[in-house]
Amino acid sequence: MDGLISPILLYSGCIVGALGVCLALPRRGLSPQIIGALVFALAFGILMVGLGIKAPKAGLPNFNFYLFAIIALGSSLRVISHPRPVYAALYFILTILASAGMYVLLSAEFMAFALVIVYAGAILITYLFVIMLATETPTADQVEALADFDRYSREPAMATVVGFVLVAGMTTLMATGVPGAQPLNTGTTTAADLNELPRRVETSLRSAGLIGIDEHIAGDEAGHQSLDLAPSEGPARVRVTYGQGRTREITADDARWPRDLQLTNIEGIGFSLLRDNPGSIEVAGVILLMAMLGSVVLAQKKVELDEAAKLAAQNRSLASTLTLDNSPLMARTIPGAPNVREADVRVGQNPGGAA
Amino acid sequence: MNDALLTLAQAGFPAPMSQATLMHYLVVSALMFGMGLIGFLTRRNLIIMFLCTELMFQAAGIALIAFSRFHLNHTGETFVIFVLTIAAAEAAMALALVVLLFRRKETLDASSWMQMKG
Numbered sequence: 001m002d003g004l005i006s007p008i009l010l011y012s013g014c015i016v017g018a019l020g021v022c023l024a025l026p027r028r029g030l031s032p033q034i035i036g037a038l039v040f041a042l043a044f045g046i047l048m049v050g051l052g053i054k055a056p057k058a059g060l061p062n063f064n065f066y067l068f069a070i071i072a073l074g075s076s077l078r079v080i081s082h083p084r085p086v087y088a089a090l091y092f093i094l095t096i097l098a099s100a101g102m103y104v105l106l107s108a109e110f111m112a113f114a115l116v117i118v119y120a121g122a123i124l125i126t127y128l129f130v131i132m133l134a135t136e137t138p139t140a141d142q143v144e145a146l147a148d149f150d151r152y153s154r155e156p157a158m159a160t161v162v163g164f165v166l167v168a169g170m171t172t173l174m175a176t177g178v179p180g181a182q183p184l185n186t187g188t189t190t191a192a193d194l195n196e197l198p199r200r201v202e203t204s205l206r207s208a209g210l211i212g213i214d215e216h217i218a219g220d221e222a223g224h225q226s227l228d229l230a231p232s233e234g235p236a237r238v239r240v241t242y243g244q245g246r247t248r249e250i251t252a253d254d255a256r257w258p259r260d261l262q263l264t265n266i267e268g269i270g271f272s273l274l275r276d277n278p279g280s281i282e283v284a285g286v287i288l289l290m291a292m293l294g295s296v297v298l299a300q301k302k303v304e305l306d307e308a309a310k311l312a313a314q315n316r317s318l319a320s321t322l323t324l325d326n327s328p329l330m331a332r333t334i335p336g337a338p339n340v341r342e343a344d345v346r347v348g349q350n351p352g353g354a355a
Numbered sequence: 356m357n358d359a360l361l362t363l364a365q366a367g368f369p370a371p372m373s374q375a376t377l378m379h380y381l382v383v384s385a386l387m388f389g390m391g392l393i394g395f396l397t398r399r400n401l402i403i404m405f406l407c408t409e410l411m412f413q414a415a416g417i418a419l420i421a422f423s424r425f426h427l428n429h430t431g432e433t434f435v436i437f438v439l440t441i442a443a444a445e446a447a448m449a450l451a452l453v454v455l456l457f458r459r460k461e462t463l464d465a466s467s468w469m470q471m472k473g
Contacts (some may be wrong), residue, residue, distance in 0.1 A: 003379045004374065004375060005378065016401065017386070021390065021393055025393075041437070044386070047378070047382055047386075048382075051375065051379055051382065054375065055373070055376075056373070056375065058373065059373035059375035059376055060375065060376070061376045061379045061380075065379060065380075069379075069383045071382065071387055071388065073383065073387060073390070076387055076390045076391070076410055077390060078405070079389075079390075079394060079406060079410060080390055080393060080394030080397065080398065080403075080405075080407060080410075085400055085403055088400075088403055088406060089406060092406055092409065092410065094472060095387075095410065095413065097415065099416070099417055102380070102383075102417060102420075103417075103420055105367045106380070106420050106421060106423075106424040107433050108420045108423065108424065108435075109426060110432070111416075111420060111432050111435050111436070114436065114439060115416070115435075115439070118439050118442075118443065119409075119413075119439070119442070122443065123442060123443055123446045125407070126446055126447070126450055127405075127406060127446065127450065130450045130453060130454060131402055131404060133454060133457075134402070134453060134457035134463060136455055136461065136463075147463075148400035148402075148464075148466065149400060149462075149463070149464040149465070149466065150399075150400050150403075153397035153398060153399075154396075154397050154398075154399050154466075155396070155397065156397050157398075158392050159392075159396035159397045160393055160397075162392070162393075162396065163390070163392045163393035163396070164389055164390075165387040166389055166392060167385050167386060167388070167389035169390070170385040170389075171381070172386050173380055174378065174382075174385070175369055175378060176383045188446050203402055222388070225448030243381055264442055265432075268368075268429045269429050269432050269433060269436075269439070270450075271429070272429035272430055272432070272433045273433045273436065276430070276433075277430075278403075279435060280433075282441040284436075284437055286439060287441065287444050288440060288443070288444055289447050290444070291443070291444030292446045292447065294447075294448050294451070295447040295448055295451035296449075297456070298448070298451035298452060298455055299454065301455060328463065
């Protein structure tokens with residue numbers, strides 16, 4: 001692990017980080033949250049310096065990485081230390097946005113957008129709704145009061161030690177395991193996959209001006225592929241047809257050959273997802289269906305109410321049956337005849353005004 | 356080397372990433388995971404506890420994407436789609452449970468369910 005980070009800096013970073021998180025967690029009496037956040041930032045700085053001095057100049061990540069990492073870690077510290085649940089959820093959205101930024105830096109554009117849409121757009125909104133649904137009613141004198149269980153954390157020192165022992169273990173294993181790993185393209189998507197996308201190749205070639213309006217990519221003939229973008233030898237070539245069955249061949253040696261004729265991130269994920277793992281999609285669909293059924297069943301379940309709530313519920317249901325029976329839409333009335341039932345209801349609801 | 360890069364680019368992959376860069380992302384992911392764990396252990400609000408599990412999912416997602424980028428393999432990114440699926444399913448179920456528990460005791464305090472410890 002000496003090749004990636006010196007153990008002294010790694011472990012001192014973990015210890016300082018544990019101290020910072022422990023200080024930042026809310027507790028009874030004096031809780032120096034800002035000092036804790038600063039100490040945690042110092043720990044992050046120690047770790048990054050430790051990684052940076054060992055890394056070759058070309059091995060350092062993009063500058064934006066540090067920006068996104070600071071935002072993500074700072075807001076996740078705030079998620080676990082903010083006493084108000086709504087703010088914690090909003091800080092979690094900030095964490096999600098910063099991680100989406102890191103995904104873009106890792107050239108996973110599709111996952112970055114999926115993350116923002118699914119996590120920040122759907123899951124976190126569900127969380128916010130539940131926070132609003134399941135909040136204790138504030139009393140008249142203390143509208144802004146926080147519950148005790150939100151204000152104080154449980155066993156902050158113990159939990160921080162456990163958490164950072166885990167972090168130290170994980171980073172040690174990562175640093176010792178990584179030098180053996182070689183960057184290796186074991187992926188199943190290759191340049192040959194473009195052969196399966198003739199329409200896209202045609203559009204790309206047409207916008208490059210290589211083929212005209214009335215020319216199209218020829219269909220495959222026996223023993224002769226018309227699209228060969230990853231040939232075993234020679235340049236990539238495409239056979240196009242024009243006029244009455246006449247064909248010509250374009251190769252990558254042409255100066256106008258589009259440089260961006262390559263699989264994009266989304267196409268790569270599409271091949272990996274739909275061609276290589278079709279069964280997993282079915283499993284994911286079943287899991288989502290089960291979750292939907294489960295939450296519908298759970299949410300429908302009747303809970304026991306105490307006496308006062310029972311009485312109030314009874315009154316509410318009584319009132320609703322009354323208005324339903326006597327509403328002009330439900331009553332059988334003869335056109336032109338005076339609407340007796342409606343008048344009865346008005347008198348019945350308003351006994352004081354009938355006199 | 357240039358030919359290899361061009362082949363990679365045609366298969367939809369950027370230039371390879373160094374081990375040092377990978378380690379940067381892994382350290383961030385480990386710190387975020389540890390933070391989620393600490394939050395899960397220290398917070399007593401049921402909703403925040405589930406939010407902290409989402410934080411751990413997120414940390415795992417960053418590690419998966421970083422490894423996917425390092426090995427130039429789309430499978431890691433594909434797996435993050437399934438992580439998102441599981442997170443959505445978990446959020447739906449867990450939040451329905453939280454609402455049910457809240458309606459029974461009128462509080463979100465996890466320690467009010469202490470007797471379930473046995």
